[in-house]
Amino acid sequence: MLIKTLLNRCYPVKGFIYGKVILNNTRITVKVKERKGSQGLCSQCKKAAPTYDHLKERCFRFIPLWGYLVMLTYRPRRVSCPQHGVTVEHILWANGKSPICTPFKIFLSHWAKYLSWQEVARQFRVSWKNVFESVEHVVEYGLKHRNLDNINAIGIDEIQYLKGHKYLTLVYQIDSACKRLLFVGRSRSAKTLLRFFIGFGKERSKQLKAICSDLWKPYLKVVKRKAPEAIHILDRFHVMKYLNDAVDETRRAETAQLKRDGYEPILEKSRWCLLKNKRNQKTSQLAKLRELVQYNLKTVRCYLLKEAFQHFWTYKTRYGAERFLRTWTTRAMRSRLPEIKKVAKRLRKHQELLLNYFSVKERLSNSVVEGFNLKAKLTMRRSFGFRTFKSIEVALYHTLGKLPEPPITHRFY
Numbered sequence: 001m002l003i004k005t006l007l008n009r010c011y012p013v014k015g016f017i018y019g020k021v022i023l024n025n026t027r028i029t030v031k032v033k034e035r036k037g038s039q040g041l042c043s044q045c046k047k048a049a050p051t052y053d054h055l056k057e058r059c060f061r062f063i064p065l066w067g068y069l070v071m072l073t074y075r076p077r078r079v080s081c082p083q084h085g086v087t088v089e090h091i092l093w094a095n096g097k098s099p100i101c102t103p104f105k106i107f108l109s110h111w112a113k114y115l116s117w118q119e120v121a122r123q124f125r126v127s128w129k130n131v132f133e134s135v136e137h138v139v140e141y142g143l144k145h146r147n148l149d150n151i152n153a154i155g156i157d158e159i160q161y162l163k164g165h166k167y168l169t170l171v172y173q174i175d176s177a178c179k180r181l182l183f184v185g186r187s188r189s190a191k192t193l194l195r196f197f198i199g200f201g202k203e204r205s206k207q208l209k210a211i212c213s214d215l216w217k218p219y220l221k222v223v224k225r226k227a228p229e230a231i232h233i234l235d236r237f238h239v240m241k242y243l244n245d246a247v248d249e250t251r252r253a254e255t256a257q258l259k260r261d262g263y264e265p266i267l268e269k270s271r272w273c274l275l276k277n278k279r280n281q282k283t284s285q286l287a288k289l290r291e292l293v294q295y296n297l298k299t300v301r302c303y304l305l306k307e308a309f310q311h312f313w314t315y316k317t318r319y320g321a322e323r324f325l326r327t328w329t330t331r332a333m334r335s336r337l338p339e340i341k342k343v344a345k346r347l348r349k350h351q352e353l354l355l356n357y358f359s360v361k362e363r364l365s366n367s368v369v370e371g372f373n374l375k376a377k378l379t380m381r382r383s384f385g386f387r388t389f390k391s392i393e394v395a396l397y398h399t400l401g402k403l404p405e406p407p408i409t410h411r412f413y
């Protein structure tokens with residue numbers, strides 16, 4: 001009796017009533033019946049139509065209660081629609097063939113924001129696929145109902161999702177007022193990014209004031225074509241990534257060289273003290289760094305050049321930054337370090353994009369793209385189950401998209 005009252009309170013469904021409640025060892029089963037004289041809805045046009053016959057009973061999982069599984073059972077009607085003939089009725093509490101009630105889907109997807117999908121499946125005794133479908137349902141609703149107006153700045157990033165050069169293109173909104181994931185595309189080709197701009201629309205693209213990205217050529221090309229009025233900025237996260245990669249390459253080559261020449265392996269275990277930001281380093285890493293700096297190593301010179309570049313971002317004016325860039329690249333070009341020379345050449349070539357950072361009035365926060373990059377990687381790890389593009393896409397929109405959620409009469413969590 002009480003269960004019925006609860007259900008009526010939390011989840012009333014128009015045209016249906018909750019009937020008999022059966023409790024056995026581990027589950028509560030609630031019979032759902034159509035209200036007398038009510039008509040089912042045609043699953044195609046969603047219009048009421050007279051009943052034709054009843055099908056076999058189907059079970060639908062509802063949100064578990066006090067450790068009991070909760071099951072709704074119902075015998076769906078077939079209705080004879082004047083337009084579509086005899087069809088199975090549209091079921092209001094679950095879509096299509098899904099055995100999971102919509103409120104349970106919203107409930108599962110809520111938890112999937114905090115736990116791994118596997119953990120959600122285990123805790124609520126459903127399958128991984130059920131969790132995936134639940135999140136997908138919520139994401140589909142959100143994508144359909146989100147508002148894409150008034151976006152001023154976007155960031156474009158690429159991220160590896162499978163070994164062997166399998167990349168995703170991610171586009172974020174990076175306005176100070178709202179930061180969220182806007183788009184997930186398979187691969188990092190020009191076509192992928194074009195798809196974003198096509199979906200985004202001409203009007204909105206015209207409104208874009210700033211676009212951050214790395215120096216990936218297909219992206220540069222597409223941005224130029226699709227948003228020529230926006231200021232294109234090479235963002236800090238990616239510049240520092242190029243510099244870090246140069247340090248790492250140099251270190252690898254030098255370690256091998258030292259080994260070949262029979263020297264002490266002083267560069268061993270130095271990777272993170274060279275790459276990490278100084279602020280985030282452990283004491284042991286700082287000690288290692290102090291030790292390394294005493295040697296005249298290529299790696300150390302490379303590292304020092306990288307660190308020196310940090311100063312670039314502190315300039316207030318474009319003029320000062322430009323002067324610094326000239327000095328720095330000259331130093332780098334004379335360093336006889338091939339890896340860093342390569343970066344210096346690239347930065348010189350794309351100097352405009354780099355200096356554009358100082359032309360945007362509202363200084364875009366530096367860490368936005370980097371923050372999203374980290375969160376995206378974390379999310380991909382969390383949704384881990386089947387590493388398909390679809391599941392990763394859904395997981396990323398779910399956690400980073402700030403999507404509106406389907407309306408529901410009662411919050412179950």
Ligand SMILES: [Zn+2]
Pocket residue numbers: 042043044045046047081082083084085
């Ligand atoms: Zn119909």
